[in-house]
Amino acid sequence: MSVRLDGPVIRLEGACRVEDAEPLLSFLQEEPGRVVDLSAAGGLHAAVVQVLLALRPPLAGPPGDPFTERWLAPLLAGPPPG
Amino acid sequence: MSELLEQFLIEGRELAQQATEDLLALERDPADAARLDSAFRAVHTLKGSVALFDLQPMQRALHAAEDLLDAVRAGRLGVGRGVIDALLDCIGASEAWIEALARTGTLPADAPGRGRGLEEALRAPLQEDSGAQPASAEPPSDASWAIALAAAEAPAVAAAHAAGQEVTALRYVPAADCFFLGDDPMALLRAVPEMIALRLGARQPWPDGAAMDPFACNLVIELLSTAGEAELRQAFRFVADQIATAAIAPSAPASAPASASEEASAPGGAPGLGGRSLRVDAARIDALMDLVGEMIVAKNGLAHLVAQVVAQLGEADPRLARALGESQAGIEALAEQMHRTVLGVRMTPLARSFNRLPRLVRDAAAELGKTVVLDIRGEAVEADKAIVDGLFDPLLHLLRNAVDHGIEPPEARAGAGKPAAGRITLEARREGEGILVEVADDGRGIDPARIRQAAKARGLMPEAAIDALGDEEAVQLVFRPGFSTASAVTSLSGRGVGMDAVRAAVEALGGRVSLASRPGAGSTIRLLLPQGAAVTTVLLVRLGGEVFGLPSDAVAETARIPAGRILPLRQGEAFVLRDRTVPLVRLSALLDLPGTPRGEMVRMAVVGSGAARVGVEVDGFAGRADVLLRPLPGLLSGMPGLLGTALMGDGQVLMVLDMPGLIG
Numbered sequence: 001m002s003v004r005l006d007g008p009v010i011r012l013e014g015a016c017r018v019e020d021a022e023p024l025l026s027f028l029q030e031e032p033g034r035v036v037d038l039s040a041a042g043g044l045h046a047a048v049v050q051v052l053l054a055l056r057p058p059l060a061g062p063p064g065d066p067f068t069e070r071w072l073a074p075l076l077a078g079p080p081p082g
Numbered sequence: 083m084s085e086l087l088e089q090f091l092i093e094g095r096e097l098a099q100q101a102t103e104d105l106l107a108l109e110r111d112p113a114d115a116a117r118l119d120s121a122f123r124a125v126h127t128l129k130g131s132v133a134l135f136d137l138q139p140m141q142r143a144l145h146a147a148e149d150l151l152d153a154v155r156a157g158r159l160g161v162g163r164g165v166i167d168a169l170l171d172c173i174g175a176s177e178a179w180i181e182a183l184a185r186t187g188t189l190p191a192d193a194p195g196r197g198r199g200l201e202e203a204l205r206a207p208l209q210e211d212s213g214a215q216p217a218s219a220e221p222p223s224d225a226s227w228a229i230a231l232a233a234a235e236a237p238a239v240a241a242a243h244a245a246g247q248e249v250t251a252l253r254y255v256p257a258a259d260c261f262f263l264g265d266d267p268m269a270l271l272r273a274v275p276e277m278i279a280l281r282l283g284a285r286q287p288w289p290d291g292a293a294m295d296p297f298a299c300n301l302v303i304e305l306l307s308t309a310g311e312a313e314l315r316q317a318f319r320f321v322a323d324q325i326a327t328a329a330i331a332p333s334a335p336a337s338a339p340a341s342a343s344e345e346a347s348a349p350g351g352a353p354g355l356g357g358r359s360l361r362v363d364a365a366r367i368d369a370l371m372d373l374v375g376e377m378i379v380a381k382n383g384l385a386h387l388v389a390q391v392v393a394q395l396g397e398a399d400p401r402l403a404r405a406l407g408e409s410q411a412g413i414e415a416l417a418e419q420m421h422r423t424v425l426g427v428r429m430t431p432l433a434r435s436f437n438r439l440p441r442l443v444r445d446a447a448a449e450l451g452k453t454v455v456l457d458i459r460g461e462a463v464e465a466d467k468a469i470v471d472g473l474f475d476p477l478l479h480l481l482r483n484a485v486d487h488g489i490e491p492p493e494a495r496a497g498a499g500k501p502a503a504g505r506i507t508l509e510a511r512r513e514g515e516g517i518l519v520e521v522a523d524d525g526r527g528i529d530p531a532r533i534r535q536a537a538k539a540r541g542l543m544p545e546a547a548i549d550a551l552g553d554e555e556a557v558q559l560v561f562r563p564g565f566s567t568a569s570a571v572t573s574l575s576g577r578g579v580g581m582d583a584v585r586a587a588v589e590a591l592g593g594r595v596s597l598a599s600r601p602g603a604g605s606t607i608r609l610l611l612p613q614g615a616a617v618t619t620v621l622l623v624r625l626g627g628e629v630f631g632l633p634s635d636a637v638a639e640t641a642r643i644p645a646g647r648i649l650p651l652r653q654g655e656a657f658v659l660r661d662r663t664v665p666l667v668r669l670s671a672l673l674d675l676p677g678t679p680r681g682e683m684v685r686m687a688v689v690g691s692g693a694a695r696v697g698v699e700v701d702g703f704a705g706r707a708d709v710l711l712r713p714l715p716g717l718l719s720g721m722p723g724l725l726g727t728a729l730m731g732d733g734q735v736l737m738v739l740d741m742p743g744l745i746g
Contacts, residue, residue: 018261021296046256046267051296054288067272071280 012041021047038063097128112161122151130320139197146204168203228328235279247308249330254303275309433461435474453503460510476587488525522606528599530556547693561585590726622704631738666697
């Protein structure tokens with residue numbers, strides 16, 4: 001279990017697997033504007049990355065995982081891909 | 083078992099089956115490019131998913147198979163018998179390994195040796211051709227993405243080139259269903275050596291949140307790396323068909339790449355994920371069926387209890403009694419509806435069994451030096467899974483029989499003015515409430531005179547009775563237990579299993595079998611089967627403390643005869659029924675069980691008809707019941723004389739007897 005709703009914040013914790021994509025998507029759809037916190041997240045499965053890429057929620061805190069911080073965070077924070 | 087492994091077992095079986103079908107089709111028509119692509123994709127995907135587990139021998143063998151298919155695809159190698167044989171062997175071994183994984187969780191101990199053998203056989207055709215180098219034959223491809231990527235990441239490219247490094251661009255478009263195959267493109271990215279730039283895009287524009295399917299991969303991944311092209315491809319070797327690479331020339335980032343190669347990317351190419359269907363392991367459906375069976379048993383028990391309570395309570399509290407009765411009736415209706423629903427879920431196309439047959443027929447024909455064309459029709463017809471699965475063994479036996487005894491050797495066919503290749507047709511179609519499956523061959527047919535002769539030699543029936551049979555009836559004698567016309571025992575069908583085993587297996591499924599033959603022109607065997615799970619009416623008979631079931635169809639009548647009217651007859655006994663003498667056998671003797679002393683009246687079930695009538699003595703009758711007959715697993719296993727088992731209302735397992743098999 002690595003997707004948890006904490007007030008207005010969706011916390012991803014530990015390694016995020018393919019089955020985490022669906023709960024993440026429903027949390028984001030339930031209430032637009034929710035923030036996703038990646039600081040305690042490990043490696044993100046591509047399915048999870050894809051949800052973040054498609055819905056572009058605001059991200060909180062620096063990602064805890066070096067790969068996510070180095071390569072994914074700039075893409076997720078930047079403008080939507082053209 | 084992990085969910086991933088479970089999924090792999092399901093997918094792996096399908097991919098192996100797909101590859102087998104494609105290869106067999108390719109053998110018939112080597113120019114069929116669609117089949118070649120499909121075989122390549124199946125082997126490639128299978129190999130890719132094998133990589134998720136530690137299955138070295140299987141992975142190496144499949145890798146060699148993929149290389150071989152790739153060489154064929156590139157036109158470097160023709161589709162010869164040797165190539166197809168090596169590939170089929172590899173797929174066959176993979177199938178066996180998948181089953182071993184399902185049973186034990188590991189590959190068998192001989193897998194490394196077997197894998198090496200397969201690998202060598204698969205590499206051999208490639209080495210023969212190693213003289214012809216394909217390098218110049220690379221198709222030109224559109225690499226505009228690489229130009230755009232290099233332009234967008236110009237600073238990173240410039241810095242790398244300034245440091246004297248070469249830059250390679252890679253574009254990876256994961257298949258839409260890659261998540262289902264256990265792929266995680268991100269995990270691959272983490273393993274990319276010397277990455278200097280990464281971009282993520284979408285293949286299709288992202289839909290609105292509500293319409294998004296989180297399990298369909300829509301990513302387009304582009305990256306730059308200073309590792310060489312070969313090293314980069316190595317990192318993506320399991321998704322090699324989904325990537326393209328290009329070297330970025332140092333001179334001007336915006337100019338055309340020095341070389342580009344793209345392997346046909348086929349997003350969403352893997353089969354079977356359409357619509358809103360859900361994949362479920364057949365074992366889970368079986369478990370559900372067992373639960374429903376138990377629920378019906380519990381429901382019957384409840385009905386009994388409610389009847390008792392109502393009888394006692396009826397006068398004291400009629401309203402409570404009525405409410406109890408209504409509630410029980412409601413549960414009964416629900417249980418029956420559920421039973422029907424689960425039976426509906428179990429409907430499966432016959433293809434599930436049919437598709438495994440061509441390969442086995444091909445092997446059987448090859449072993450006997452015959453050429454056989456198998457034509458399959460109607461594989462989309464559906465029936466209950468138990469029937470579809472239960473058909474496999476009898477059909478395999480019938481087809482092997484047709485190859486072995488029906489189709490003549492090539493010289494004999496030439497002499498008879500027939501085409502050299504024998505033709506066997508396996509056809510299924512709906513017929514009334516049931517399904518009809520026919521196996522027809524254009525072989526030598528069956529000579530009724532030979533059948534009569536063999537039946538007499540084996541003492542199946544009195545000679546006069548055999549002579550009285552018409553030709554059409556005489557050929558049905560092959561279904562009698564103990565009958566086998568094969569004079570030479572071959573490894574194919576000489577294992578002591580004859581057509582009687584086919585008959586028993588088909589009857590256990592609630593079906594019937596018959597044979598028609600024209601000497602010189604071929605034989606047709608017709609299997610008439612129910613479409614739903616076989617509900618069989620059985621006559622319950624007591625023997626000592628035990629109860630057995632006799633299929634109602636097999637019992638002509640029941641009779642009670644005073645013990646004094648039983649006549650001794652040579653080694654046995656007989657009685658007179660409507661002026662005809664009928665032999666009497668004891669069921670206990672047929673089953674090798676201790677006999678019980680005979681009372682004043684002898685109770686018997688009369689089975690068979692005409693001259694073949696026999697009285698079977700039992701201790702008593704215990705009514706009739708409709709049961710769901712479970713066939714015995716496998717044609718060869720189990721006890722002769724046993725048709726199957728059924729779960730009774732009280733939870734007891736009932737043995738249902740195969741009367742023709744017992745009496746012989």
